[in-house]
Amino acid sequence: MDLKEIIKRRREKFGDDLKAIKGKKKGLPTPEIPSDLFLVCPKCKKSIYKKDVREAHGVCPSCGHLYRLSAVARVKYIADEDTWEAFDFKIARNNPLDFPNYEDKLQQNAEKSGMHEAVLCGRAKIDGTKCILCVMDSHFMMGSMGYYVGEALTRSIEKATKEKLPIVIFTCSGGARMQEGMVSLMQMAKVSGAISKHAAAGLLYVTVLTDPTTGGVTASFASLGDIILAEKGALIGFAGRRVIEQTMRQKLPADFQTAEFLLEKGFVDMIVDRSNIKKVIGKILEMHG
Amino acid sequence: MNAWEKLALAREATRPTSLFFINSIFDDFLEFHGDRNFRDDPAIIGGIATLNGRPVTIIAEEKGNSLKEKSVRNFGAPHPEGYRKALRLMQQAEKFNRPIICFVDTQGAYCGIGAEERGQGEAIAKNLEEMMTLKVPIISVVLAEGGSGGALAIAVANKVMMLENSIYSILSPEGFASILWKDSSRAEEAAGVMKITAQDLAELKIIDEIIPEPDGGAQADPETVAKSVKNAIADSLVELCRVSPTKLADMRYNRFRGF
Numbered sequence: 001m002d003l004k005e006i007i008k009r010r011r012e013k014f015g016d017d018l019k020a021i022k023g024k025k026k027g028l029p030t031p032e033i034p035s036d037l038f039l040v041c042p043k044c045k046k047s048i049y050k051k052d053v054r055e056a057h058g059v060c061p062s063c064g065h066l067y068r069l070s071a072v073a074r075v076k077y078i079a080d081e082d083t084w085e086a087f088d089f090k091i092a093r094n095n096p097l098d099f100p101n102y103e104d105k106l107q108q109n110a111e112k113s114g115m116h117e118a119v120l121c122g123r124a125k126i127d128g129t130k131c132i133l134c135v136m137d138s139h140f141m142m143g144s145m146g147y148y149v150g151e152a153l154t155r156s157i158e159k160a161t162k163e164k165l166p167i168v169i170f171t172c173s174g175g176a177r178m179q180e181g182m183v184s185l186m187q188m189a190k191v192s193g194a195i196s197k198h199a200a201a202g203l204l205y206v207t208v209l210t211d212p213t214t215g216g217v218t219a220s221f222a223s224l225g226d227i228i229l230a231e232k233g234a235l236i237g238f239a240g241r242r243v244i245e246q247t248m249r250q251k252l253p254a255d256f257q258t259a260e261f262l263l264e265k266g267f268v269d270m271i272v273d274r275s276n277i278k279k280v281i282g283k284i285l286e287m288h289g
Numbered sequence: 290m291n292a293w294e295k296l297a298l299a300r301e302a303t304r305p306t307s308l309f310f311i312n313s314i315f316d317d318f319l320e321f322h323g324d325r326n327f328r329d330d331p332a333i334i335g336g337i338a339t340l341n342g343r344p345v346t347i348i349a350e351e352k353g354n355s356l357k358e359k360s361v362r363n364f365g366a367p368h369p370e371g372y373r374k375a376l377r378l379m380q381q382a383e384k385f386n387r388p389i390i391c392f393v394d395t396q397g398a399y400c401g402i403g404a405e406e407r408g409q410g411e412a413i414a415k416n417l418e419e420m421m422t423l424k425v426p427i428i429s430v431v432l433a434e435g436g437s438g439g440a441l442a443i444a445v446a447n448k449v450m451m452l453e454n455s456i457y458s459i460l461s462p463e464g465f466a467s468i469l470w471k472d473s474s475r476a477e478e479a480a481g482v483m484k485i486t487a488q489d490l491a492e493l494k495i496i497d498e499i500i501p502e503p504d505g506g507a508q509a510d511p512e513t514v515a516k517s518v519k520n521a522i523a524d525s526l527v528e529l530c531r532v533s534p535t536k537l538a539d540m541r542y543n544r545f546r547g548f
Contacts, residue, residue: 218410
């Protein structure tokens with residue numbers, strides 16, 4: 001449905017009422033924004049048409065603010081049409097701490113996000129080059145890494161090593177999954193180990209750090225790419241802002257732990273516009289082909 | 290003792306720290322400094338020594354004892370340059386075919402502005418990746434507190450041991466309660482569910498060996514505990530030094546691949 005059609009339909013439905021209200025000279029009624037069609041940009045506060053945001057892959061058409069993309073939307077945008085082949089690893093979810101209500105929480109997150117867990121992994125072509133692609137999703141328990149995420153990433157990296165393919169990982173995570181305790185911490189070592197084998201085979205690993213990439217994910221595979229790209233304005237860091245403010249007893253500058261801050265400090269190769277990211281990854285893959 | 294009581298024991302000011310163990314266990318310890326890039330981080334001690342005549346490399350997180358020393362050592366919370374010094378010395382150990390002994394004792398990697406500016410995450414990540422490939426034996430011993438990535442960054446080992454009353458956790462119970470329940474005063478309850486004791490972690494097979502402590506903890510009889518630590522390390526070294534260099538790296542990879 002395009003905008004004209006929507007306006008026409010709304011006229012048909014409410015036209016007379018509006019006229020009636022106007023006739024009483026009570027001023028214009030507060031426009032009712034249908035939340036299924038419009039959203040208010042958290043940055044520029046303008047009402048924007050959802051379809052426009054979707055078509056721009058989650059970029060506000062008015063101010064350029066980046067929305068957090070779901071893994072599905074990201075894959076759809078990054079992978080060449082009809083090349084995505086998702087891995088079905090059949091990894092069981094587990095609850096090593098017997099943490100109260102954890103299974104329910106996983107189920108709720110699955111229903112809310114439409115994801116089985118916090119990462120999607122598969123084979124794809126990006127601008128014609130074959131690779132393994134893994135995309136984390138912050139809509140599932142803040143993209144946190146427990147056994148499932150660590151195992152899915154490890155198996156994907158191992159596949160890449162075996163099939164001599166480059167691997168591209170989009171990170172988006174609050175860090176290690178607290179509810180799985182030390183098992184989550186061990187995932188950091190496991191995934192980093194898989195990366196070391198992939199690296200030893202002389203293969204390319206590209207990470208794209210998106211908002212947010214923090215904690216145990218920053219302190220493991222996110223920081224290990226041969227080439228590290230980042231999305232504009234993304235929060236990237238090890239410790240949480242609040243924790244640092246408490247430790248240092250001082251306010252942090254606004255740009256602290258942004259992609260731009262990391263670029264300046266030398267921890268990111270380049271910041272890439274979302275509209276351009278597929279092309280940049282495609283070029284990188286092509287030059288390493 | 291429950292996890293919370295063990296944590297209290299592990300945090301007691303009189304508990305012996307890394308330097309005590311280094312001096313009691315090894316001979317001819319020579320401390321080496323600096324990451325060759327930014328500065329020396331006193332929260333991590335590194336160097337070489339001999340154990341029963343065999344040269345080894347030592348990496349240890351050190352909290353300090355007196356208030357002045359604690360402040361110099363940043364209470365055992367390393368900065369990125371500490372982890373980079375550790376990695377430099379571990380790679381040196383590999384070059385000269387020396388086993389590596391790590392003592393873990395930190396509440397966590399430091400959370401501060403400088404640490405972020407200099408890439409705390411990257412420094413830890415690099416250690417995890419590189420330690421996985423080293424072709425010499427690595428033994429890590431958790432002495433009191435093993436906190437999160439800051440502990441793991443020197444604990445990607447062939448053998449991971451814990452003192453009986455030490456804890457090893459993804460985050461301090463205070464932090465855990467604050468994140469999950471928005472209430473850090475529920476730390477005791479958190480300690481109860483987190484499975485952070487040596488016994489819990491041995492059951493999960495996350496650690497390989499528990500080194501016993503007397504009643505009242507290592508602080509009650511530091512010399513005896515140091516002897517037990519020495520024996521545990523020496524026994525493991527005998528076993529690990531028989532393994533070929535490539536196999537050592539494979540063993541370590543497989544140890545963590547199983548989690």
